[in-house]
Amino acid sequence: MRKPQVVRAEGLPERVTVYEVGPRDGLQNESAIVDVAVKADFIGRLAEAGLTTIETTSFVHPKWVPQLADAAELLKAIDLPPGVRAPVLVPNERGLDRALEAGVAEIAIFASATETFAAKNLNSTVDEQFTMFAPTIRRALDAGLAVRGYVSMCYGDPWQGDVPIEQVVSVGARLTELGCHELSLGDTIGVATPGQVIALIEAFGKAGVGVESLAVHFHDTYGQALANTLTALREGVTTVDSSAGGLGGCPYAESATGNLATEDLVWQLDGLGIETGVNLEKLVETSVWMSTQLGKPAASRVVQALAG
Structure with missing residues (x-):
């Protein structure tokens, strides 16, 4: 399999953590329900490809995201090697109760930066969402869980x-x-676009939130995801969210297309000599297999190039 020529560039991190969101963010927008055994196999294959952080599912109410109604069953079905993190998304305290019962070690919560999306996605205002998050985060921390925060829009x-x-x-x-x-x-x-990325990261720094606490999550609707990612890396970010095969979108925002494809990200990072621990060949094989399960081609340009 072809590999990118490695040419280091100044001002970039030596290692990047790839935060794989395919099993959760990628599959949640699929209209046809994917069998839990297929999901478990998908997660296992991602781990075999060297991904060490795999967001597996969400304990959201099945009414809102039917695809993830099997969250508890899925977690029982997967058997990940030591050192592989398997965070889950929880929307509220009820979701946390289910996550704790399932024995998870890490959760993520999902906040909105805008009023309209907060209303549509969380049935709340921007300010009121924190009333829901505060007890959820507090209880999770008291139980020894790590908590990640997503900021959407x-x-x-x-x-x-x-x-x-x-x-x-x-x-x-x-x-x-x-x-x-x-x-x-x-x-x-x-x-x-890159200028916005720089401005936002710098603004967080001025507010006392260091770049070491920031990750980036780009969608590729206008073809800017890789450019924005490289910009974030130059600003010191070392954790990048991506989805195998470019799976996903956002069920509450119809104009959103797929996530940054993990293969496209890894190709770029490999070419820059940045360590990820991900085996690109195995990852491509995984996305080709998953695309067969879903009955549609992978959106990733790298998958298309290497497996075409």
């Missing part, structure tokens, strides 16, 4: 348009104050 909202940077920083800073160890800054509809 960081760069643009399909209903409200541009999103003020200070608004995003305010939401993210409040999550860190509540105890989130990491913030994933989401370009939910894929409209960000």
Whole structure:
């Protein structure tokens, strides 16, 4: 299999953590229910490819995301090697109860930077969402769990348009104050460009939230995900969210297309000589297999190039 020529560039980290979201964020938007055995196999294959952080599922109410109704069953079905993190998304305390019962070690919560998305996704206002998050985070921390915070609509909202940077920083800073160890800054509809990425990361730094606490989560709606990722890396970010095969979108934002494909990300990082621990050949094989299960080709350009 062809590999990229390795040419290091200055100002980039030596290692990047690839935060794989395919099993949760990638599959949640699939209309046909994927069998739990297929999901478990998918997660196992991702781990075999060297991914050490795999967001497996969400304890959201089945009414809202039927694809993830099998969360508890799935967690019982997977057997990951030591050192592989398997965080799950929880929307509220009820979701946390189910996660604790399943014995998870790490959770993520999902916040909105905009009023309209908070109303549509969380049935809340931007301010009121913290009333829901505070006890969930507190109880999770008391139980010894690590808590990640997602901030959605960081760069643009399909209903409200541009999103003020200070608004995003305010939401993210409040999550860190509540105890989130990491913030994933989401370009939910894929409209960000590099200048915005720099400005937002710098604004968080001025607000006391260091780059070591930030991760990035880009969608590729306008073909900017890799450019935005490289920009974030130059700003010091070392954790990047991506989805195997480019699976996913956002069920609450119809204009959002797929996530940054993990294969496309790894090809770029491999070419830059940045260590990830991911075996690209095995990852491509995994996405080809998963695309067969779903009955549609993988969106990843690297998968298309290497497996075509």
